[in-house]
Amino acid sequence: MSFKYTGRYPDTFMEAVGNYGFLATCRTRLRDVFLLMRRIYLVKVWKMDIHPYTLISLKATLDRTYPQGIHIDEGSAVSFGAVILSHDHTVGKHTDTHIGKFCQIGARSFIMPGVRVGDHSIVAAGAIVTKDVPERSIVAGNPARVIRSNIMTTNWGKLVDRGDTDSKE
Incomplete structure (x- = not known):
């Protein structure tokens, strides 16, 4: 395609x-x-893998210590102040960080090295993502946890179908 x-x-x-x-x-x-x-x-x-059909804020920070480890797929948006890392000096690792198709990375959120954000997912503003995010889900908090699943997003992570609530109320 x-x-x-x-x-x-x-x-x-x-x-x-x-x-x-x-x-x-x-x-x-x-x-x-x-x-x-x-x-x-x-x-x-910097040799980053960024699809032409993405929106990345001018104030977003993409890790340039290991730039080849940044992968952002089609239709995703990275909001202002978001940080996407692909290295960790404390343990001495350089690893790939993937943002899937049609995702929204919220303002001032952190995506830690080696994390994979699944397709059609939303990372809430201020979230600290330390583990992989499943496809079609919303994560929020520190550390980020799934708060909603079975969602559907369109261009730049705009929510179309709200899905199911995973919280135990």
């Missing part, structure tokens, strides 16, 4: 200016150029 970019905006620049204003349109489209340049920099210079 090959990826074909069909354009992010359904309207032309002038239509967007008419609908949202000149400054808002320029700011949004200029931000997208910066995001694209950053992704290209991370992939070409």
Whole structure:
């Protein structure tokens, strides 16, 4: 399956200016150029495995000690302040960290080295993920625990089907 970019905006620049204003349109489209340049920099210079169809905040931190260990699949989003690690100096290990397809990594969350976040999963804001996250689940807390399962997400981890609650109430 090959990826074909069909354009992010359904309207032309002038239509967007008419609908949202000149400054808002320029700011949004200029931000997208910066995001694209950053992704290209991370992939070409640091050799990270980041799918072209991802959103990574300009304020997200991706580990550059072992950059080849960062893998982010299609349709995933990494929010501001999130940290994705692929090394641990205390035990001297460099390992691969995987973010699956259509995942959302919440603001200021930490993904520890060697963790695999399953497809269609959501990591809540501020979560510290120390173990693998099952597919189609939401994790939260420190350390992160599954709070909901059997969910379904779409582009950039947007929740479509809420699934079942796993908490014992």
